[in-house]
Amino acid sequence: MRVLVVEDERRMAAALQRGLQAEGFAVDLAHDGEDGLHQARHGEYDVVVLDIMLPRISGYNVCKQLRAEENWVPILMLSAKDGEYDMADGLDLGADDYLTKPFSYVVLVARLRALLRRGANRRPSVLRAGDLALDPARRRVTRGETPVELTPREFALLEFLIRHHDEVVSKTEILEHVWDTFDTDPNVVEVYVGYLRRKIDVPFSRNALQTVRGAGYRLAGDGG
């Protein structure tokens, strides 16, 4: 279980890190809001512990920003007592739980575990890979901010690729899962990969959908 702790007070941060590691968590630290936001975006954490009073960007805004980007990682907010922000604000912004300093260490761990437990049935599940986002329920795909129009087959293909991002998937696998056959000419996969590339690879940064000669395709998964 990976935890990101965003906390500017060094001693507090170090204490949390040691304590949580002792509980079996993998802990990363960020010491200001900007850093925290960046790591939360790219780190694939299971839960984020977020102080409110932070240099550069407040925890308040980090949370708001993440939610605006449809990032639904569970967030537990920490505040100094009598802070200017109040608990209701935090929860309204999309935090999942809230603790007031000073807090009992035992309580913190308990709440974290509770968050992780309900973590399973999270909110709108949006699949991501790099700056691609695919929302199965809304049937919507975006690259960064811009929406991408896909036909049903293209959508199904991208969904499959994004679910296996960073892995190499063979054309036969793709045929089985997207076309639901296995004795079709694999060329159709090539054709559709081509279609997808033209729609999602346009601003040619780094081609997200790579060909692995002789093996299949790989959708690059981290935003880099």
Place this chain on the structure above:
Amino acid sequence: MRVLVVEDERRMAAALQRGLQAEGFAVDLAHDGEDGLHQARHGEYDVVVLDIMLPRISGYNVCKQLRAEENWVPILMLSAKDGEYDMADGLDLGADDYLTKPFSYVVLVARLRALLRRGANRRPSVLRAGDLALDPARRRVTRGETPVELTPREFALLEFLIRHHDEVVSKTEILEHVWDTFDTDPNVVEVYVGYLRRKIDVPFSRNALQTVRGAGYRLAGDGG
């Protein structure tokens, strides 16, 4: 007449309790949003007085949640003056009345009685998507300011779509929920979507009721 008062400030809560009891109400108290939500769900109250700034869950969200569960108990919201939420927000979420702190005690009681008087014929809050508004109780639909006349079937279809606005719903889902069958020719859905479009999509900004080929339909709901 049973009243639930959800208010975290103990003195304020106690004062309201004493005062309302003197007026002949049976008064229960809740001191945070979670507790309030729980009691409102199970308590069969005639009216709820709901502070907005609450620990754990804001009054704002308590109200939203209750309405989402189709609990139409009359709610009178209380806010600190100059709160970040304004009256419109509260009423939009399905509150029935609204008072700004500090308020006159006499006014509170008067408003409560007014709520109780109209309490019987409740109205479910209005469903919205984009500039469409649908009032299930009054069977009324408006696009912007202008009313829209719908037949019962059209109304049921729009209600279903608007409850799932921004999601793609398949024709089979629609058949199940609006027609209450699943082995009917899906063409009837197409036909009724056509009817709806002609009535609600007229000023074609961007067609609100989109076809997602191979998947179903999506009613655009702006904000998302």
Place this chain on the structure above:
DNA sequence: CAGGCTTCTCAGCCGCCTCTCAGGCCGGGT
């Protein structure tokens, strides 16, 4: 019973999507 409204079926049309095919490109092996 007539008239109007609503619901639903049907068939034709249109256009997008899907898939095939063939030719070209590229990388790797001999």
Place this chain on the structure above:
DNA sequence: ACCCGGCCTGAGAGGCGGCTGAGAAGCCTG
């Protein structure tokens, strides 16, 4: 350098999903 096999892609045919006008059947109201 040459060839071969894997991959890409433009073109285009065909199919199928979805839209719509027409009209039949059902239902309520007067």
